[in-house]
Amino acid sequence: MLGFAQTALTYIIPFLFVLTLVVTVHELGHFLVAKWFGVAIDRFAIGFGKPIFQRVDRSGVEWRIGWIPLGGYVRFSGDDNAASVPDQDDLDHLRTAIVRHEGPQALGKYYHFKPLWQRACIAAAGPMANFLLAIFLFALLLGTVGEVTHPAKVTGVAPGGAAAAAGFLPGDVVTKTDGRTIRSFEDLERYVIVRANVPIQFEIERGGRTIDLTAKPALVRDVDPTGGTQEVGRLGISSQVTAADVVRTRYNPAEAVVVGARKTWEVLDTTVYYLGRLVTGQVSAEQLGGPIRIAQASGAVAQAGAEGAPDFGFMLLGAFVSLLGLAAVLSVSIGFMNLLPIPVLDGGHLLFYAYEAVARRPLGAKVQAAGYRVGLALLLGFMLFATWNDLQRLRVFHFLGGLLS
Structure with missing residues (x-):
């Protein structure tokens, strides 16, 4: 227990x-814009399966929470087609039924008869x-x-790694990768990690000079924060900075x-x-x-x-x-x-x-x-x-x- x-x-x-x-906000996006355009809505649901909570508000919308919390949906009135996009025959039948029961003025509130845009x-x-x-x-x-960051400053270069082969040296500061500005060492890691075996153009500062280097991150199997393993790109550099280098913005x-x-x-x-x-x-x-x-x-x-x-x-x-x-x-x-x-x-x-x-x-x-x-x-x-x-x-x-x- x-x-x-x-x-x-x-x-x-x-x-x-x-x-x-994430799912609730996604479905609220559909819901709110549909409401804005005057679409009649039957149900707003988070989760699937039998409801553990449901309530119908004054506008007739059923708010539901299902016991399987792996998604959600908004059900529009008249939306009985699995693909939610009926063909012309379905539209004709739906139009006839609506006009018969509610009158022609009711067509304007149904999703499928709204303008395409x-x-x-x-x-x-x-x-x-x-x-x-x-x-x-x-x-x-x-x-x-x-935001806590520290400069993309190289303090260690692993022998035999991609960075060593490219000519990186301790003390180098990476300022750009493939023309993109690098603001921190975290930015550098995020850029490199998904580019294993892809040549990257680096712009670095070394002793007051700007130098261009090209390195191809090696594909390595690393332990991720969840305890599992993943294949990522690594340059073979490290960055150990002092407290004075850390910036909170x-x-x-x-x-x-x-x-x-x-x-x-x-x-x-x-x-x-x-x-x-x-x-x-x-x-x-x-x-x-x-x-x-x-x-x-x-x-x-x-x-x-x-x-x-x-x-x-x-x-x-x-x-x-x-x-x-x-x-x-x-x-x-x-x-x-x-x-x-x-x-x-x-x-x-x-x-x-x-x-x-x-x-x-x-x-x-x-x-x-x-x-x-x-x-x-x-x-x-x-x-x-x-x-x-x-x-x-x-x-x-x-x-x-x-x-x-």
Whole structure:
């Protein structure tokens, strides 16, 4: 019992907090924009399965929390098609039923009879809400806790490493990578870690001079904060700085929003770049992670934030602040993934709307149904593969094999 309580505090509660925050804001994006355009909504749900909470408000919207907290959805009135984009015949039947029961004036409140640009805005609102959440969370942390950084100063170069081969020396300060400004050693690490075996152009300062170097980070298997292993790019340099080198910066509200937007863009840029390498086979698909890895990361981040706190209250505060940072990063990833042109995701709806804009009519029902099934299969396959990778990282099958042998 004590072990379960410890696991819940360490992994389950942080995971549910982060995931629920990101999913709720995503669905609120759809909901609020739909409300703005006057769309009738039947249900706003967080989680799937049987409800553990449900309430119908005065506008007729059912607010529901399901017992499986792995997603959410907004159900529009008349939205009984699995792909949420009915073909012309479905629209005709739906229009006839609405006119018969509610009159022709009621058509304007149904999602499927809204102008195409409004439906596209509603579909895109979820991912956009995720990006705005990331900017808000980054800005909140930058304006309150601040940002702790230290210069990208090289104090050690590993013999035989990529940096040594490129000509790095102790005392070098990295100022740019591939033309991008490097503001801290953390920036440098984040840039290098996803570029194993990719030549990088470095601009460094050495003894008052500017020198250009080219290095190709080596692919190494490293232990991540969750206790598992991951393949990352490493230069073979270290940076040990004194307390005088560490800078804590707190931003005013305007600056915090600007820097928060920049950090959101950097996370998005890194996500797109890494996914591109994954699709082209430059990075092993074994690096993909699913809910288990997110739960592990949530637990590790919460523990790191709570370390060194003088009492339980400060432990909770430290964990909470750290989880907000993780939620910001995860929100960017969720926003981007939902924009992929897969029929069950928001990007798939936008793809259907693009076809409708060109063809002047919705895609046929059979094509939509086939696209929905393929998209669902792809999504479920991705989730299963990612979960398999998580279990492999935890050596679950090795452990079970030892029990059965």
